[in-house]
Amino acid sequence: MxxxxxxxxxxxxxxxxxxxxxxxxxxxxxxxxxxxxxxxxxxxxxxxxxxxxxxxxxxxxxxxxxxxxxxxxxxxxxxxxxxIPGESDFQILSVTDVYQIEVFAYKEFLKIIDELQEQAQVPKEERYKMVKCYDESNSEFVIMENIAKKGFTTGHRCDVVSLKFAELAMQELAKFHAFSFVLQEKRPDFFEQKIKPLKTPYTFCEQFNQFTRSTVKMTMDNIDDEDAKARVGKFCEGIVERYEKHFTDETIRRCLCHGDYRPNNILMKKTDGEVSDIIPVDYQLMHFGCPVLDIFYFINISTDQAFRRAHLTHLKDLYHATMTNFLKYFDIDVNLYYSKDQFEKDYKDKLEYGLSLSIMYLPFMMVAEDDIPDVTKTDMSEISFKLHDSYKDRIRGIVEDYIEWGIL
Structure with a gap:
């Protein structure tokens, strides 16, 4: 009524x-x-x-x-x-800080991006896609248009994505990364003052170490092959220190990264059973860093071994080709900022990052739905939960890939 x-x-x-x-x-x-x-x-x-x-x-x-x-x-x-309400013992991330980052993304960064795409007369179908955010959003809550009413949804977080979804995701990611290069030329003051200073919101504290020890244990418990288990155990020595350097190394900080680019944060619409459109959301972990970190995060979280062997090279090529063509709308030569050779070098140099994040985060992405932990209240040194039935096969494939690639 x-x-x-x-x-x-x-x-x-x-x-x-x-x-x-x-x-x-x-x-x-x-x-x-x-x-x-x-x-x-x-x-x-x-x-x-x-x-x-x-x-x-x-x-x-x-x-x-x-x-x-x-x-x-x-x-x-x-x-x-x-x-999230109440006091939090969660030290790995400041929940307040990540909400402030997301509000900045929607109320400043994406608005400027929209203006730049309009000025460059980028065709509507080629533009980076974004959800409308209301000006009333602040560091306590983010208010957006609910595009689920327009047919957008998310897949299950444990499913392997389709090739079409992955292709569209790589294309949107390439555009997102390219905007840092556009801003350097078109809005240099905004880039220097607001984009370049953005650091990862993660705090590599003792709680992060406790969290990592817990996820390493869960990973090791799900590897049956003893030789592979020994290799992973050796790799995990000093894993946090190496992981942190991927974010703090100034020599490879090239563009604004999404930070949490996975299927749950990419809304999709299907037409006749096939993915026809996607819109990235959730910019809480956005930071200025190395673009290939977003690629590893997406690929390792949302695909399995069979998918990677069939499509990984194609997706990498598609990513850089999309960036190259998108920058042309702004009269920018990709080689001035991120050549294909530099991209391939970054990918090779950061390959072990993909294994680290798989060990540290894949268990959380594949937690059983009846045992989801409250990370803001749980003791990270003792955190444990049931994993989805497909986790063991997923981590097996990742370990085998990294043995083949010479990292393990």
Whole structure:
């Protein structure tokens, strides 16, 4: 039933499942959106969402606003990501910091990108795709258009992606990385002041070491071959120190990286059963770094051995070709910033990063849905959970690949 109320009397007693202050502030922001949208009478539906292990840093909600405006009946479908409530013992990441990074991405970086694409007259179908974000977003919550209502969804986090999905993902990633080179030429002050200083939000503290020891144990417990297990054990000596250097080495920091580029953060739409469109989201781990780190993250988290053997070379070529062609819209020669030879050298030099992240993060990506841990409350030195049935085969394939590539 429709509720007849004025925007000034938005019912704040209907709290979200998040801290009272955050809930009150969110209600005020929704009230602002309602007022700006010209609603006279309206009904608000709030639905908490589950990610089934796809998101560890936020509470997700769907808001549907339906009502009358001067122009007629109107519907707003909104998606909200709210900061995790209460005190947190999670030291590996500052939840507040990652929300601030995401707000910067949507309210500053992506807006400038949209302007630059418009100025360069990039064809609509060739532009980097983004979700509308409301100006009311802040470091407590991010408010976006809910494009699930337009047919976008995400696949299951444990599934191997299709080739079409991977191709579209590599193309969008190449465009995202290319914008750093565009900004260097078109908006140099913004690049120097806002983009280049962005460091990884990870803190390589004792808790990170505890977390790594736990995931190394889970990895080792799922490797049956004794020779392979010994090789992985040897590789894991000093793994955190090597991993950290991939983010802090100034010589390979080339562009803005997504930081969490995996299927759960890439919305997709299907046409006749095949992926026809994707939109990357979730920029909380965005940082200025080495572009191949995003590629390893996507490939190692979302594919299996058979997929990599069939398509990895093609996807790498597609990535660089897309970057080359996209930069031409801005009259930029890719070779001035990221030649194919430099890309291949970075890929080779950073190959072991892919194995490190697989050991450290793949267990979390493939946790069983009935045993998802609360990382903000759990003792990282003792964290343990059930893994999805496909995890053992996935890590076996990764280990075999890295033996073949000479890393193990």
């Amino acid at each position: 429709q509720v007849e109320i004025t925007p000034e009397k938005y019912p704040t007693e209907k709290k979200f499942i998040c801290p009272n202050q955050v809930a009150n502030n969110l209600d005020k922001s929704i009230n602002s959106i309602v007022e700006k949208s010209g609603f006279i009478t309206y009904d608000v539906e709030k639905i908490p969402l589950s990610t089934n292990g796809g998101n560890y840093l936020g509470l997700l909600h769907e808001i549907n606003i339906k009502g009358e405006t001067k122009e007629g009946f109107k519907v707003l479908n909104i998606f909200v990501k709210c900061i």
